Amino acid sequence: MAETAASPTSEKNLAAQNLAVRTSPARQLAEAFASGSLAGTVELAEVPFLTLVGLRAQAGSETAQRLASVTGGLPAQCGGTVTNGDTTVLWLGPGEFLVVAPTEAHESLGGDLIQALQSALADGQGQVVDLSANRTTFELTGPRARAVLEKGCSLDLHPRVLKAGTAYSTEVANIPVILWKTGEESFRIFPRASFAEFLGRWLLDAMREYASPEVP
Amino acid sequence: MLLISCPNCGPRDETEFHYGGQAHVAYPENPNELNDVEWSRYLFYRANTKGTFAERWVHSTGCRQWFNMLRDTVSYDIKAVYPMGTPRPDTTPAAPEGAAK
Numbered sequence: 001m002a003e004t005a006a007s008p009t010s011e012k013n014l015a016a017q018n019l020a021v022r023t024s025p026a027r028q029l030a031e032a033f034a035s036g037s038l039a040g041t042v043e044l045a046e047v048p049f050l051t052l053v054g055l056r057a058q059a060g061s062e063t064a065q066r067l068a069s070v071t072g073g074l075p076a077q078c079g080g081t082v083t084n085g086d087t088t089v090l091w092l093g094p095g096e097f098l099v100v101a102p103t104e105a106h107e108s109l110g111g112d113l114i115q116a117l118q119s120a121l122a123d124g125q126g127q128v129v130d131l132s133a134n135r136t137t138f139e140l141t142g143p144r145a146r147a148v149l150e151k152g153c154s155l156d157l158h159p160r161v162l163k164a165g166t167a168y169s170t171e172v173a174n175i176p177v178i179l180w181k182t183g184e185e186s187f188r189i190f191p192r193a194s195f196a197e198f199l200g201r202w203l204l205d206a207m208r209e210y211a212s213p214e215v216p
Numbered sequence: 217m218l219l220i221s222c223p224n225c226g227p228r229d230e231t232e233f234h235y236g237g238q239a240h241v242a243y244p245e246n247p248n249e250l251n252d253v254e255w256s257r258y259l260f261y262r263a264n265t266k267g268t269f270a271e272r273w274v275h276s277t278g279c280r281q282w283f284n285m286l287r288d289t290v291s292y293d294i295k296a297v298y299p300m301g302t303p304r305p306d307t308t309p310a311a312p313e314g315a316a317k
Contacts, residue, residue: 078225078279093279094224154229168225169278171232176277 018108024048025136025196029204036204038211042142044203046196047188050137051106053099053114055089056127063124064095070113070120071099079166081180087113090167090180098131098178098190106132135178136196140203141186148206149179149187159184173202221297224279236272238262239284240304268295270304 026033026046037043057064059076068074072084075091082089087101105111107130117128140148146157152173156162167180175198178190191199218230244250244258263269269289274282286295286304296305 093281096280154231170228171277174231 019049019103022049025193026138026200029197029200032204033200036207038142038144038207040142041210042140042144042148042207044200044207045139046200047137047139049103049106049132051099051101051103051111051113052131052135052190053101053117054127054129054131055097055099055117056095057121058095058125061125063121063126066120066122066124067117067126067128070116079168081165081167083165088180090178092169092178095126100137100180100188106130134192135190136193138189138191138196138200138203139182139186140189141183143185144207144210145185145187147210148203149189151206152202153179155179173199175199218292218294220273220275220285220294222275222278222281223283223297223299224281225275228275228278232275232277234274234276236274236282239270239272265289272300 024046025048027048030046033044033046037045055067055071055074057067057074059074064074071082071087071089073082074089074097075082078091080091087099087105090098090100092098099113099117101111101113103109105113107114114128114130121128146159149172150157153170155168155170162181164181164183167178169176169178171177172179172189172191175191175195177195177199180188180190182188189199189203219227220230220233221227222233241258241262244254247255247258250258266289268286270284270286272282273285274280282300283297284300284302284304285297287293288295298305
């Protein structure tokens with residue numbers, strides 16, 4: 001891939017091409033997701049190629065403060081998230097975070113989020129790692145989304161416990177995922193890329209019963 | 217299924233954790249001075265307690281942090297969860313007391 005000094009427009013074309021040739025981990029299930037989704041009940045879709053950045057910095061350290069100034073803050077405890085515009089930081093562990101940003105924030109599409117984080121880290125103790133290819137994102141929405149997840153997740157998903165805007169690293173269908181409740185009836189699930197097909201099919205199967213009328 | 221209280225994440229299913237064996241097995245001060253018997257005792261010989269046992273666990277599907285736990289090997293009753301590097305919180309002293317790895 002020869003790279004030449006290019007004008008902004010040709011750079012944009014390059015970025016569009018870059019995205020067109022990529023295949024997301026659950027691309028083969030896209031049609032199944034569309035046909036398996038039940039409008040107004042529960043819908044499933046893949047949100048491919050989100051920019052994911054792993055951050056590590058000891059809480060309260062100067063490095064953490066510099067990283068926080070780029071992301072707009074770092075969550076302090078388990079389940080915490082900090083949203084700043086279209087970028088959200090999820091808490092994964094003490095001193096470990098995951099930045100979730102739109103696709104365009106990635107450097108291959110002309111974004112500068114990762115570079116900004118790397119220059120904020122400078123030579124401080126910590127890590128900024130591009131993890132975009134590590135996981136894919138499923139979006140499960142609708143009034144039955146919780147019921148679908150409850151079939152395979154041991155967390156208490158009732159809204160009195162699990163509030164919108166919290167994210168937990170846990171297990172769904174016996175595989176490790178990050179579960180982020182983005183709204184009252186919407187969840188984002190981040191499985192590793194290699195688990196995407198399994199989890200996609202598992203969710204489709206779990207959603208299937210809601211296509212039939214409820215048995216009284 | 218055990219319900220284990222992770223110090224960072226709160227109560228989670230046992231399936232999210234991995235077991236790390238006996239806690240408080242101190243690394244030898246001068247490993248080069250040990251003979252083969254002593255070295256193998258450090259590497260492979262562990263207590264097989266019937267009753268309260270101090271062991272290490274890691275919350276591998278959550279915060280990925282290690283911690284120590286006092287668990288009854290008969291009743292599976294979890295007596296205490298405490299951070300790595302702290303001594304065993306018990307009235308009956310543990311046999312080999314030392315810094316956790």
